[in-house]
Amino acid sequence: MPQTSTWEIDERSSASGHRSGESGTNGMMNGANTLPRVTKRLSTSGKTSNIPRFKRPHPPHSTRPHSAIISSSPGIYRKNSPSSSAPSTSSNRRLSQLPTHHVHSHIHQPNHTLHHTSVISEELTTPRASTFNLNQNQNVFATTTTSFGSMPNSGTNTAEASMTSSVCAMETDGAVTGNSAEELAESRDMVSEMQKRCRIGPSGYPHLVKAKRLRFYRNGDQYFKGIPYALQCDRVKSMQPLMEELMKTVICDSTALPHGIRHIFTMDGTQRITSVDQFEDGGGYVCSSTDVFKPVDYSRAAEPSWRLTLANRYNRHLETKKLALNVVEPANENTDFVIPKIIKVIRNGVKPRRISRHLLNKKTARSFDQVLRDLTLIVKLDAGAIRKLFTLSGRPVLTLQDFFREDDVFVAYGGNDKMAADDLLVASEEHKCVGASTSSKIRRTSRRSAMPNRNESLRHDRSGSVIPDQDQQRLPPDLDEKFQLVRLIGDGNTAVVYEVVDKINHDRRAMKVIARENVIGKEHLIEMELSILQKIDNTFIVQLYDHWFVDDSYFLSLELIEMGDLFEHLRRVRRVPERDAVRMMTCLGQALEYIHDLGIVHRDVKLENLLIVKDEYGELGVKLADFGLACEMPEGNGVLTTICGTPTYVAPEVLNKTGYGCRVDIWAAGVILYAILVGFPPFQSSDGSEQDLFSAIMSGEFSFPSPSWDDVSWSVRHLIMCLIHTDPFHRYSANELLSDEWMVNLGDVDPEYEEWAHLFVQSKMHVGEEQETPYEYYTSRRTSMDELSESAGVEFSFSREG
Numbered sequence: 028m029p030q031t032s033t034w035e036i037d038e039r040s041s042a043s044g045h046r047s048g049e050s051g052t053n054g055m056m057n058g059a060n061t062l063p064r065v066t067k068r069l070s071t072s073g074k075t076s077n078i079p080r081f082k083r084p085h086p087p088h089s090t091r092p093h094s095a096i097i098s099s100s101p102g103i104y105r106k107n108s109p110s111s112s113a114p115s116t117s118s119n120r121r122l123s124q125l126p127t128h129h130v131h132s133h134i135h136q137p138n139h140t141l142h143h144t145s146v147i148s149e150e151l152t153t154p155r156a157s158t159f160n161l162n163q164n165q166n167v168f169a170t171t172t173t174s175f176g177s178m179p180n181s182g183t184n185t186a187e188a189s190m191t192s193s194v195c196a197m198e199t200d201g202a203v204t205g206n207s208a209e210e211l212a213e214s215r216d217m218v219s220e221m222q223k224r225c226r227i228g229p230s231g232y233p234h235l236v237k238a239k240r241l242r243f244y245r246n247g248d249q250y251f252k253g254i255p256y257a258l259q260c261d262r263v264k265s266m267q268p269l270m271e272e273l274m275k276t277v278i279c280d281s282t283a284l285p286h287g288i289r290h291i292f293t294m295d296g297t298q299r300i301t302s303v304d305q306f307e308d309g310g311g312y313v314c315s316s317t318d319v320f321k322p323v324d325y326s327r328a329a330e331p332s333w334r335l336t337l338a339n340r341y342n343r344h345l346e347t348k349k350l351a352l353n354v355v356e357p358a359n360e361n362t363d364f365v366i367p368k369i370i371k372v373i374r375n376g377v378k379p380r381r382i383s384r385h386l387l388n389k390k391t392a393r394s395f396d397q398v399l400r401d402l403t404l405i406v407k408l409d410a411g412a413i414r415k416l417f418t419l420s421g422r423p424v425l426t427l428q429d430f431f432r433e434d435d436v437f438v439a440y441g442g443n444d445k446m447a448a449d450d451l452l453v454a455s456e457e458h459k460c461v462g463a464s465t466s467s468k469i470r471r472t473s474r475r476s477a478m479p480n481r482n483e484s485l486r487h488d489r490s491g492s493v494i495p496d497q498d499q500q501r502l503p504p505d506l507d508e509k510f511q512l513v514r515l516i517g518d519g520n521t522a523v524v525y526e527v528v529d530k531i532n533h534d535r536r537a538m539k540v541i542a543r544e545n546v547i548g549k550e551h552l553i554e555m556e557l558s559i560l561q562k563i564d565n566t567f568i569v570q571l572y573d574h575w576f577v578d579d580s581y582f583l584s585l586e587l588i589e590m591g592d593l594f595e596h597l598r599r600v601r602r603v604p605e606r607d608a609v610r611m612m613t614c615l616g617q618a619l620e621y622i623h624d625l626g627i628v629h630r631d632v633k634l635e636n637l638l639i640v641k642d643e644y645g646e647l648g649v650k651l652a653d654f655g656l657a658c659e660m661p662e663g664n665g666v667l668t669t670i671c672g673t674p675t676y677v678a679p680e681v682l683n684k685t686g687y688g689c690r691v692d693i694w695a696a697g698v699i700l701y702a703i704l705v706g707f708p709p710f711q712s713s714d715g716s717e718q719d720l721f722s723a724i725m726s727g728e729f730s731f732p733s734p735s736w737d738d739v740s741w742s743v744r745h746l747i748m749c750l751i752h753t754d755p756f757h758r759y760s761a762n763e764l765l766s767d768e769w770m771v772n773l774g775d776v777d778p779e780y781e782e783w784a785h786l787f788v789q790s791k792m793h794v795g796e797e798q799e800t801p802y803e804y805y806t807s808r809r810t811s812m813d814e815l816s817e818s819a820g821v822e823f824s825f826s827r828e829g
């Protein structure tokens with residue numbers, strides 16, 4: 028029976044991103060868009076593809092039937108929901124609708140009479156100005172009002188007290204004349220509302236429920252000293268309105284709380300607050316976007332208050348400059364211009380000098396002084412603190428903003444260091460470490476410019492590793508007895524890889540050799556790589572057979588993959604056809620699903636780390652290699668925070684320092700799928716700087732430019748959008764990648780689905796935002812970032828890895 032199917036976009040989730048009538052292939056998309064739920068209705072059972080497929084040794088957790096929802100995107104959490112203060116809003120509305128004659132009324136209660144003189148509508152709009160004239164029992168209300176007035180956030184509370192008192196004023200037991208029955212009923216409603224908010228004290232008079240004085244912090248933010256907040260449990264009865272109200276305060280910060288407030292923890296993280304009753308008066312609590320608590324000493328959280336005394340001439344220069352520019356030292360520096368950027372700092376001294384890299388972003392670049400302080404820890408001058416910094420063109424760095432101009436290389440001096448004429452000249456040995464941007468001239472190129480070459484290392488301390496005696500082509504004696512060295516087959520930043528033959532059984536192997544000197548201080552990464560590789564046994568991952576530590580070097584005997592890596596393959600073929608791409612993605616998806624199930628994140632998924640294989644049908648596939656940056660996820664709901672990976676493939680949450688997990692590998696898979704189909708990656712820098720690249724990544728905006736993308740299906744573009752999604756919660760998992768319609772059908776999707784995908788992708792495009800250059804190829808590569816600024820304390824500490 029023929030199969031018919033229809034595809035639907037769930038309007039609830041797609042409406043926000045849809046721009047009807049827009050089309051064209053030159054548009055930009057924002058990876059942050061909410062992806063629509065897609066449901067497929069089948070009139071018959073699902074069809075089976077007759078195209079040969081890779082065997083899946085480990086079935087996915089849940090095999091998704093054809094009719095399942097393809098995108099897992101839940102609804103976006105909305106900030107500032109209008110429902111945040113619903114109860115009082117409705118009361119306010121009712122009060123303000125009342126005729127003003129109500130307010131000049133006498134209230135008769137058994138033991139007292141209140142005379143209310145203020146106008147209710149005024150009280151509601153100007154709560155602090157409200158006054159209560161009490162004929163009797165004035166003290167009762169005075170006490171109550173004072174109690175709230177002393178609370179933090181007392182504006183709201185005073186409003187509340189004022190409103191409640193106004194309600195009191197209307198309880199007249201019929202003494203108010205001229206009221207209609209409707210108005211009386213309305214008054215009664217308000218009275219019962221008031222009664223809910225008041226308790227009858229020992230004197231028989233109502234008094235307001237005392238607010239709990241709380242302090243709220245941002246999860247993981249050691250610099251935020253918290254905000255005081257008075258919680259009125261009678262008004263804020265559940266967590267949702269509380270979180271919405273908090274989100275309107277300064278606590279809401281896109282870096283620390285990228286998805287708003289979704290969870291609140293106790294200060295020690297041992298308890299998640301699920302009900303407002305759990306808050307204790309005087310307590311401190313931590314607001315978080317995720318359910319992962321970050322242990323920070325919140326009670327000591329404070330803006331950094333130290334200052335460096337800049338010495339001598341530089342100091343004078345600084346002061347003069349400040350005076351000239353009329354700079355007033357701000358309490359909190361403006362950081363609007365701060366976007367992620369890696370800077371390289373040359374430690375002044377004998378050449379070749381030590382060059383350190385440091386990532387600046389909103390978290391690490393909060394003030395000029397703080398950056399100097401962090402750099403002092405990283406660069407480790409003999410003279411102690413860094414007192415002076417100059418660009419290679421000789422311009423002094425005097426403000427935070429100076430770090431974010433075109434230069435990304437700086438020379439650091441201590442207080443007594445003297446500048447020499449050739450300090451600003453980079454020696455040839457230093458060029459490799461300093462990278463492409465040694466010149467202050469900006470290289471303005473098109474978005475589709477070539478990327479830095481593979482050997483343009485970002486790791487100054489890992490260059491030049493050739494371990495075995497190359498002249499003699501021999502392994503160390505112990506291993507030489509066992510293996511015959513055949514040829515060098517590859518090299519990376521850390522390792523060189525040889526083909527070897529086992530002298531006993533004649534098996535061919537790859538021997539990866541890592542010199543200890545290349546990983547000094549990072550031995551734990553090698554240990555981690557070994558421990559992870561020992562746990563792994565999967566068809567789609569390069570197998571580790573054995574390992575040794577000899578002559579201060581690590582030797583890893585690995586499965587030999589002879590066809591080279593995907594980067595080299597892409598360089599040869601320029602672009603991979605969809606039918607090959609889908610198979611490669613199936614292999615990668617299987618590998619990622621396997622390691623993610625084991626709680627392992629690879630963190631360096633890239634073309635260079637996918638080795639090409641052929642299956643029994645002669646079809647191309649890949650195997651995942653190089654677990655040099657892989658690590659295990661922290662137990663429980665922990666996240667990773669170490670900044671590492673390779674710039675082109677790095678996910679935005681890594682740069683944002685908001686904590687990340689397995690989905691960073693999925694982002695990289697999306698970048699790979701994009702790159703192999705057209706020969707260039709989705710995110711590139713327009714000027715060759717990482718700063719520009721990172722801001723492109725964090726914006727999540729990429730495009731499918733014509734003509735490169737003209738022949739590529741809409742189904743695969745839809746998949747790419749589900750992989751390159753800035754919100755990791757909405758990004759596909761490995762399992763969802765494998766269950767995607769384009770993947771399941773090996774690229775041969777139903778015309779209806781293709782049509783739906785076409786509409787979907789077009790609905791996310793913003794036409795004309797970027798001028799695309801014609802077809803260009805992705806012909807160069809970038810190496811891993813490793814961990815940036817490992818010495819910069821908490822900002823770059825390992826979460827569990829070290």
Ligand SMILES: Nc1ncnc2c1ncn2[C@@H]1O[C@H](COP(=O)(O)OP(=O)(O)OP(=O)(O)O)[C@@H](O)[C@H]1O
Binds near residue numbers: 539591
């Ligand atoms: N098992 C293998 N079989 C064949 N070639 C391999 C194998 N493992 C690695 N290679 C080749 O050697 C190159 C370098 O290996 P690898 O990526 O493991 O080194 P690395 O120094 O850890 O890399 P990176 O620069 O990413 O840190 C790979 O790009 C690949 O071309």
